[in-house]
Amino acid sequence: MVRPPREPLHQDVATRKGSGLSSTLFDFLLHHEKVPAERRIFVNRTLRMESIRYVGFDLDWTLADYERIPLERLTFELAVERLIVAHDYPEAIGQVEFRPSFPRRGLLIDKEAGTVLRMNRHRYVNLAYYGRTRLDRAELKRLYRYEPIRPSSERFYHLDSLFELPEGNLYAELIEMAARQDSEVELPSAWQIFDDVRAAIDWVHGGGALKSRVMAEPERYLKRDPEVALALLRLALGGRRLILLTNSDWSYANAVCGFLFDELLPGLGSWRNLFDLVLVDSGKPTFFRADREFRELDSTGNVVSSCHVPVWGGAFSRGSLGGLMELIGEPGEHVLYVGDHIYSDIVSSKIESTWRTALIVRELEGEIAQRKRLRDELKRGRELRSRLAELGHEMDHLRDVVFLYQQLLDSGIDIPTEPLQALIQRSRSITRRHRETLRAEGDWADQIGKQFDTYWGSFFKQGTSKTRFAAQLETYACLYTSRVSNFAYYGSNRYFRVVQDPMMHEIVDLANEE
């Protein structure tokens, strides 16, 4: 068994003098007491860090923050090249435009209709683009009939990871090219285009084309941030063990972590010193379900043996949750897993284990900054909706009163007729005000949505409803925050408390209605 000569990180920080790590962290803590709003950690489910003895981390888009635009552009261009070379697409598809602002996480591709769409938490499609054209209400109704869709069916594909955004971008561009009236480019069906784009993107990621370019020029595609290492050091205080659990293979993980962490802080040395266990090629979400052996790797990534249970200090590929939990030897609620993939990292670990979870949501910072800027407009929206609810209630009530009044008169019952006219007048007036308020609220929602994102609106909200991403985040992630480095701002034994978890009857200001 080959092990790198190292000591667990917590011994480094807590006891070793002269390494420089403790004093670097100490210096950071003295100067960073306050957490900026955009960098806060938000709590869906109360979590006492004191009870967390192990913290696992995903690598890509979690510990490793990429330069989004250069990486997406490279993925996009490599996939276009692949379509031409391996899938017989005409060279003219090289003219497709790279539009990084179009796709985002949480969207779906409808392979049959050729659309990229957004659905809410109740699975209703309320926004879709065919190529670059936003579908109008009639077209949405024709395609999706105002009924919940079945997102798990073959027809739909989820854009869940930031790695998948170029895929949504390229798909929409090819659909646009195929649909253009004056286009002389012959392209296959929408479903076939999807399959080809999927295969091309898979090749870009799996075939090594993208990885070799990132490894050759890491400074172009990756962000080296000392605060990430400081966050890991702070989490390790008191003897907590840190685990790297990634789907990337050894050579890529080693290259990326080497670039990100080697000698990043005085006394840190190799990136291996940050982790008590390194698990690569884990194949999440299969890792959480399968019963697979671990393969122990030497310092160059060669397999030297296999085992059911890994060993602290080593590096292993494949493996399973069962083997890891045998090594840990404690209940799963002592483990916190930090990842960015809502399904592979968070939903799967939550369903298959009792691990606690933290989701990294890069989109959060922009959303919070925008909410701060739009505070007054958002307040106006809440007022409009509250007014709309009041008017709607009054309108429906009056309609029933008028209806019953009319029925009583028609049946010949002897009651005065004068009040009926007044009730009809009042009902008409309320209906008119309701219609006006509804229009104002619709205009407001359009305006405010565009200020968050020109194509899709707010990342977390669709009108009054949550997006599907937001709903999953609330259900499965105990904590969520914009980046791993935010943990550097919190005490290692922080008690993350749920501040509020209100139900609707608690939010509505009933006091005003007394």
Ligand SMILES: [Mg+2]
């Ligand atoms: Mg990831």
